[in-house]
């Protein structure tokens with residue numbers, strides 16, 4: 485009987501392991517540009533090369549965007565009624581991932597490169613890295629439909645500004661992209677909620 489339990493445990497463990505998920509490096513939550521300097525330099529920049537940001541920068545970016553910054557599980561951006569309803573998706577060459585802040589991990593949700601399907605604007609279709617902020621309505625039971633729309637958008641706005649400030653601090657380029665294929669992405673990723681805003685993330689061309 486014990487042997488069967490052990491085999492069952494090993495089986496469950498193996499199917500829970502997904503080789504395509506990415507364990508992020510621990511984020512470096514110190515340093516960076518002084519806040520007032522970052523605010524002075526914050527800008528939208530639609531210029532990017534095909535170079536990819538480092539693994540450390542990816543981890544730091546996601547933490548700055550919406551990581552956990554306190555032992556009570558709260559985050560770098562506020563959310564209405566602490567719903568923490570914004571899901572952060574990462575679109576890369578290797579697929580599309582959901583940022584799991586507590587596990588500091590990227591969970592693969594799509595195993596193909598669908599970056600070009602996200603922005604409507606031609607200039608962003610080959611951005612090496614795109615971030616998508618989605619209001620997850622499964623986490624908004626306590627809100628009526630109008631409030632889901634309203635607070636989902638506001639809460640994504642705070643995260644968007646965190647992304648702007650992190651990119652400024654790291655000399656990376658970013659642009660908030662409102663012109664995205666919401667219905668198409670919702671369908672592809674089987675989302676119950678609303679894709680609010682995307683961000684291109686890039687390294688400036690030399």
Ligand SMILES: Cc1cc2nc3c(=O)[nH]c(=O)nc-3n(C[C@H](O)[C@H](O)[C@H](O)COP(=O)(O)O)c2cc1C
Nearest residue numbers: 526527528529530605644659660661662663664681
């Ligand atoms: C909610 C929102 C949506 C935006 N959508 C787009 C977009 O789809 N495409 C684009 O090129 N820029 C987009 N932008 C960037 C704005 O054009 C940019 O922020 C504005 O021109 C001001 O420039 P700044 O960010 O450098 O101050 C968006 C910005 C915001 C805040």
